[in-house]
Amino acid sequence: MFLKFKDEVSSILSNALAKAGYEADDIALSESPHADISSSVAFKLAPKYKRSPKQICEEIYKHINIPPDTYVEKAEMTGPYLNFFVSRDFFNETLLHVLLERDDFGNLDRKGKVILEHTSANPDGPLHIGHIRNSVIGDTLTRILKRAGYEVETQYYINDMGRQIAVVVWGLMNFKFDSSKKTDHAIAEVYINANKSLVDEKEHSPEVDAIMKKYETGDADTIKKFKDAIDTAMLGIKETLTRMNIHHDTFIWESQFVRGGEVDRIMKRIRELDRAKVQDGALMVDLKDMGIQKSLVIQRSDGTSLYTTRDLAYHEWKAARSDRMIDILGADHKLISSQLKAVLHILGIPEPEVVIFEFVSLPEGSMSTRRGVFISADELLDQVEKAAYEEVNKKRPETDEEFKKKVAAFVSIGAVRYDIVRVSPEKATTFDWKEALDFEKQGAPFIQYAHARACSIIKNAQDEGIVYENYDPNILVEEQELALIKKLASFGSSIDNASRELKPNLIAIYARELADAFNQFYRYVPVLSGEPEFRAARLALVDCSRIVLANALDTLGIVAPESM
RNA sequence: GGGCUCGUAGUAUAGUCCGGAUAGUACAUGGGCCUCCGGAGCCUAUGACCUGGGUUCAAAUCCCAGCGAGCCCGCCA
Known part of the structure; x- marks a missing residue:
């Protein structure tokens, strides 16, 4: 509108x-x-x-x-x-459109297929609080782009050819796998132990190299070991993502591009470029003219590929299957992603749009799965859920156990997702337990509460037999009513901006402002308790608010509850 | 050392790309508001653009130089 x-x-x-x-x-x-x-x-x-x-x-x-x-x-x-x-028509038609379009209100009609890659954490342990910044940004952008009209496929790129997975496989042969733990956490334990041992006893290092080599050359037994290890880790990772309301359509294994020959083909193409050079037996490309001083190594002197080479093949594959590619990557990938884009450009392959987010660190420094220094997403969610439970227990002591648990679950997921998405990706953040567990902030619960309140008013109206079928929108003239309608009308514009600039935090801001406008309306304008002639139109406005709040929350991947 | 990113009240942040009219918000702190549709709410006060130059009629925003923080600079991923 x-x-x-x-x-x-x-x-x-x-x-x-x-x-x-x-x-x-x-x-x-x-x-x-x-x-x-x-x-x-x-x-x-x-x-x-x-x-x-x-x-x-x-x-x-x-x-x-x-x-x-x-x-x-x-x-x-x-x-x-x-x-x-x-104009007045603007207000009246906004209400009309919301009631007509319902769940689809605010959607745009852009066309095209988007492949959005996010999370893609190495399967060597559970997702930690840095990884889920990637997941939440990626998932929220996916939802935004879908509302903008795109067909979006989300992909998780599994780095199965890296040394860290070989370390996990070696660890599984030498250390106890604790099957009482959640599988990804058990993998992390083995990985951490293996790393410690590899540092202390250097003589084991060649064993890891041998495992890696066997995997690359396609040894059937080794492939099975890798697959088992990765599946075990991914089982736990997927469980965490599902808990957070995040879904991937496809999981792509890095090794498929080596085995399928795509990597060889792209190395051959690069070798034929004028800018390609062979130094000490390794194939490199010069990217100085593209503003990148460092030459990029494409192929090792022993003929094997590197991460970047396989990523090039992956992007070529994605480019052939989409109109737009979007990658969500951590700040440590800034250089590598610009090198990747430069090479794709040289080869005439469409480049991805890269959304970089800065690091989440702990007060004591940066996280590391390898060293076992991290706060897992599971631990965060558990703690926040516990705090949320105490909150419901305090505010709704009369409700039953099942209700409290359900509320604690969706409030905690909402709080975590909102807290991550409200901040621009380019800001580095430091994790703070006290802040993470604070429900006094004007975050997701505030928005969910506004939605529940709207539902409650609607339910009361139903109980009293009040309907708004023949409402007259022209009587909505209060300042708070007009401000609220304008807010409703701008949802599409927020989706437009957020999808254009790939800024999920714009929707977080929008949702909060909408809840704000609704609360002010609620405080100043009586709906059911006011003069009867205003009831129908105001009730219609409440229903519109309910619909758009739900749409905004849905775009953020947060539950819009009827009661909490 | 080189490159990229960030710096806005006590804290956390929006706005910066594309310069414009009183720099928006939350937490914290100080006042208020339930005989009334859900107080996880509403109203109100205090308080901020890192520093120094430059460009401009106009700079939080653009340019240059500092300072501070993070990340990257491997035939790792």
Whole structure:
């Protein structure tokens, strides 16, 4: 709705500019506290036409002609600014559209197939609190892109050819596997022990090398060992992801590109490039002209491939199966991903869009699965769930055990997801238990609560036999009502921005602002307890709020509860 | 040493790409608000753009130089 309003303003303003004899490549529209949308074009034109912004603004203003049947009510001139305001139709039709489109309200109609890769943590232990920043950003972006209209396939790239997996396999042959533990945690224990042992007793290192070699050459017994180890770890990882409401459509094993010949083919293509050089028997590409000083090694002197080479093959494969590729990667992949993009570019293969997120560290420093220094996602979720349970127990002591557990589960998942997604990916964060367990913050529970409150009002209305089928939207004129409707109307615009800029935190902000607007409306405007003539329209507004709150929460992968 | 990213109230952050009208929000701190649809709520006060230059009619935003933090710079992944 807001997008349509913006388009209308845009064409009205462009026409006025043309009639006034001005040419502007940017009409400088922006949201503003002074209007529903405002323009500062006059400033932009001032130097070019050597007149004061105020003077220019007046001339444009004189030529503004607002056609009937638009969402634009009026334009005003305030100093050198042009302010535009929405019309009554805008409010009325927003409600109409929400009630008509329901779950689909806010969806856009972009087209195309997107392959989005996220999480892709090495299967050598459980996901930790750094990994799930990747998962939550990736999953939320997936939901945003789906609402924007794209067909999205999510992929988890399993690095099964790395040394760390060979260490796990070696560890499983030499250390006890604790089957009483969750499988990924048991794998981590073996991995940590194996690493310790490999540091202390260097003579075992060749055994790991031998295992790796056997896997690469396709030894059937070794392949089985790798598969078992990885499946064991992935079982636990998937369990954690499912708990967090995160799903991957496909799991791609790195080794498939070696065995399938794609890696050899891409190495051959690179070898034929002018910029390729062989140094000490290793194949390298020079990327200096692309702003990257370091040459990239494509093939080892012993003829085997490297991680990056296999990743190149993977991306070539993805490019053939999608219109758009998006990778969610940690900050440690900045250089490698720009090298990857550069090589793909040289080869004429479409490049992925890379979303980089900065590290989550512990107060004592960075995390490491290998050293056993990390807080697992499971531990975080368990602790938060426990705190959430205590909270429900305090606030709803009269409810039964099953209810409390259910609420604790969705509140904790919501709190963790929201806490991660609300911060821009480019900010590095330090994990803090006290903060993670604090429910006083205006986070997911706040939004879920607003939704539950809306549901409660609707339920009360049903019990009292109040319906809104023939509501008159024109009587919604209170400041809080109008502010709330405007917020509802802008959901699509938030999806548009978030999907365009790949910024999931915009939806987190939107959801919070919507809950805010709803709470203020609730506080000031009586729905069922007010004058009967207002009931129907206000009830309709509550239902619309409920729908859009649910849509926003769904986009964040958070449960929208009827009661909590 | 080189490269990339970040620096906004006591704390956590939005805004920065694309410069514009009183820098938005939460927690914490101080005041208020339930005979009333769910108080996990609402209202209100205090408080911030790392430093120094530059560009501009206008800088949190762009440029340069510092300072501080994180990440990367391996024939690892």
